[in-house]
Amino acid sequence: MSPAALRFLAVAAGAAVAVASFVGLTRDGMHPASRRVAAAEADGTVRLGGVTYVDLADFCARFGLAEQPAGADKKIVYASKWSKLEFEVDSRDNTVNGLRVFFGDPVRSYRGRAWLSRVDAELLLTPILRPGLDQARVPALKTIVLDPGHGGNDSGKTNDRFKIAEKDVALDTARRLKKLLETQGYTVVLTRTEDRYVDLAERPAVARREHADLFISLHYNSVASRADSVTGVEVFTMTPQFQYSTADSEHDDDDGAKAAMPGNANDAWNTLLGYNIFREMHDELKAPDRGLKRARWKVLVLAPCPAVLVESGYLSNDAEARKIATPAYRQQIAEAIAGGVRSYGAALDRLRAKS
Numbered sequence: 001m002s003p004a005a006l007r008f009l010a011v012a013a014g015a016a017v018a019v020a021s022f023v024g025l026t027r028d029g030m031h032p033a034s035r036r037v038a039a040a041e042a043d044g045t046v047r048l049g050g051v052t053y054v055d056l057a058d059f060c061a062r063f064g065l066a067e068q069p070a071g072a073d074k075k076i077v078y079a080s081k082w083s084k085l086e087f088e089v090d091s092r093d094n095t096v097n098g099l100r101v102f103f104g105d106p107v108r109s110y111r112g113r114a115w116l117s118r119v120d121a122e123l124l125l126t127p128i129l130r131p132g133l134d135q136a137r138v139p140a141l142k143t144i145v146l147d148p149g150h151g152g153n154d155s156g157k158t159n160d161r162f163k164i165a166e167k168d169v170a171l172d173t174a175r176r177l178k179k180l181l182e183t184q185g186y187t188v189v190l191t192r193t194e195d196r197y198v199d200l201a202e203r204p205a206v207a208r209r210e211h212a213d214l215f216i217s218l219h220y221n222s223v224a225s226r227a228d229s230v231t232g233v234e235v236f237t238m239t240p241q242f243q244y245s246t247a248d249s250e251h252d253d254d255d256g257a258k259a260a261m262p263g264n265a266n267d268a269w270n271t272l273l274g275y276n277i278f279r280e281m282h283d284e285l286k287a288p289d290r291g292l293k294r295a296r297w298k299v300l301v302l303a304p305c306p307a308v309l310v311e312s313g314y315l316s317n318d319a320e321a322r323k324i325a326t327p328a329y330r331q332q333i334a335e336a337i338a339g340g341v342r343s344y345g346a347a348l349d350r351l352r353a354k355s
């Protein structure tokens with residue numbers, strides 16, 4: 001092992017101990033001026049607005065990423081032969097290998113240096129840059145539970161012009177995906193196989209009963225306002241403990257400081273799974289990039305295994321709804337998700353081969 005790797009492991013071990021000190025933190029609605037006051041910790045981290053930050057340059061150096069000259073957009077860019085990270089100061093909307101990825105905390109500038117929140121460093125970027133690092137075990141991947149959203153008297157989103165309901169296209173997508181994943185050798189179970197109502201808590205319960213290794217919830221999107229302008233794919237994973245979901249800001253009354261939830265046991269693997277599925281969907285569907293996001297959706301909160309919720313397109317946009325109404329496009333969506341599962345599985349296989 002290289003000295004750099006040893007150093008990182010030492011830092012990571014220190015961080016694991018330091019995580020315990022998070023418990024005392026609150027996001028307590030301090031005045032914004034007070035939030036700016038930073039406290040330096042002995043381990044080189046700083047506290048900004050109640051969040052622990054690590055030095056961005058140090059973090060990137062551990063992964064062989066070197067700072068690139070800033071372009072006209074003033075973004076902070078780090079790159080290696082394999083990876084490229086683009087950050088905007090004070091924003092959670094950043095770019096990882098060309099994909100839009102929403103961070104839990106904004107990257108901050110302080111004392112002339114850029115800072116990355118420790119939770120984002122450990123649970124978002126590390127699992128993408130070096131899957132499996134600091135993880136005690138590599139998850140199995142045999143049984144996959146697919147969860148077609150809605151059903152029965154819950155139609156989900158609809159498009160009246162093309163006469164489609166989310167519950168129907170989600171079920172059809174799940175059936176297509178099931179076939180593809182079975183061809184790849186997986187055992188696949190659906191949370192519903194017909195048009196019936198299934199309670200939200202019952203869906204992850206199916207995964208628990210089936211001893212699932214993976215849970216994929218399938219949805220289609222809609223917006224009430226700007227209905228015509230919004231299109232594209234977004235993929236959600238469970239929000240890590242102490243962080244805000246993508247739709248919430250630090251000024252919202254979010255539940256970010258609450259105790260860890262079941263879905264948080266798999267934070268690092270959730271990221272790896274979400275990234276791989278989003279990567280494939282982005283590359284294959286050529287739909288607008290709505291981002292890899294975080295939310296405490298009930299199915300993700302209660303998931304007993306790595307889990308993801310996929311929003312494959314907007315029924316509120318007629319052009320996108322017209323595509324979603326075709327079996328050919330739903331097949332393409334299923335193939336992209338299956339491709340993401342294949343990449344995730346390949347990453348696990350590589351880790352198993354190393355251990």
Ligand SMILES: [Zn+2]
Binds near residue numbers: 219
């Ligand atoms: Zn839905």
